[in-house]
Amino acid sequence: MEIGMKLRSLKEKKKMTNYRLTQMTGISGQHIRGIEEGTRQPTLETLSRLTAALGTSLSELFNEDTECSYLNEKERKIVEYVRMMSEEKSDALLNLIETWYR
Template identity: 45%
Template sequence: MRATDQPISASAGLSAGIGLRLRELRAARGLSLSELARRSGVGKATLSGLEAGTRNPTLETLYALTTALGLPLSAALPAPEPPAGEAGGEAAVSGRVLDAVLLERFEDAAAVSETYRIRIRPGGVQRSAAHPPGTVEHLVVLAGTALVGAGADLVEVGPGGHHSWAADVPHRYRAAARQEVAAVLVVRHPHRWPHES
């Protein structure tokens, strides 16, 4: 199945900023629009619209593109929102049932770690494709109860609970009941992936 774009609640400025960043990242790697579309499974017309800022990207589409570029998701997003009390807008991206806001990005010699505030809406499952080898996700639930993880069995995580799983395989998120889940998600990507020199 090809990644597609769907409407999300993002401002035109956010879409344009993400599009410009995607174009810069693609050009820096010497990839044509067609080649990135092929590697990511995102349609060429969709990719062109995203880069032009005329289409809103979904979480699934952004992950497909950044994975094909050999980068973490945060590479395509605007800088994290400012600390509480400072002016700034929220850069939220949405998937089928999950909304994510990048709060912080940390980088050291070994890894890039991204911290997101997420919301899991009830009534569906957010399926995430495998991230690059060595990627691990850590979830802390603030409110509601989530079912998360990789493989056949999902782990139930309630308020105050946490769970970690290998995210270099397909994995899922869903609300356990009809109540929305509020959580913090930390995604740790190896700094250098095997295909990088």
């Protein structure tokens, strides 16, 4: 599967709009559409920002398998929520988790 098609599929699976993805990444909606349509070639930095916002990784994007091989559904959901948190909230969550495992 082509990179643009994979990105579109991930975006649809997450029920994420281009507008929301633009807000999360700082990448214009026009550029995202161009990547999805195959008319624009993204840099690794752009792909990294897009995959982070979509709760996946570059390795998964380039993987031929459609399913994530190292995170189960619950783990993916947790990662997705953490990525949407402010830095202050994610720091607080990390401190809480570290407290549980000391």
